[in-house]
Amino acid sequence: MMTDVVESNGSLTRPEAGRPGPGAPGSPVDGPSGADDARPEAGTGTPEPAAAARIVEIRERIDEIDRALIELWQERARLSQEVGVTRMASGGTRLVLSREREILERFRAALGADGTQLALLLLRAGRGPL
Known part of the structure; x- marks a missing residue:
């Protein structure tokens, strides 16, 4: 089965027959060990090691915030x-x-239209649908 792949630049590609697609075990993106983090850009979208490390740090904080939310x-x-x-x-x-x-x-004043949508979801979570 062929699976379309969206590259980081937004282009759509299809793996060649007989070759594993990006991210498949043993593929160039996946690395020889089969680990997704074989290259610095794996999962960060950048080949620059310092930028990739910073992205990982930021994402860790985002995950903490998500858990708290x-x-x-x-x-x-x-x-x-x-x-x-x-x-x-x-x-x-x-x-x-x-x-x-x-x-x-309150939510609209602080966050605009997105705040209104967020408040509606919060209200629904507490009281159920109208």
């Missing part, structure tokens, strides 16, 4: 669900639209 997202959803359960158990409404508008505006 996921944990915070989950905590926020749990807390929001608890608010809803507590409100409804005491005879209140399922939603408080003024609170949702406040959150949407």
Whole structure:
């Protein structure tokens, strides 16, 4: 089976018949050991070792931030669900639209249109779909 490959410059290539494609075990990009990190640019998009090392460092920090965001997202959803359960158990409404508008505006003001989309996702995670 032939698989199209998108090169780092955006061009589309197809491996030649009988030759492994980039990233396949034993291919030039994969290196002789079969490890993806056989060359400095593996996974970083640059052949310059110092730039590749810096990219790896930055990505490690991005991964830390992603883990924190996921944990915070989950905590926020749990807390929001608890608010809803507590409100409804005491005879209140399922939603408080003024609170949702406040959150949407806070995120929009800080992040623009993307902030609005993020806030909508956060709200949905806590209260479920409307």
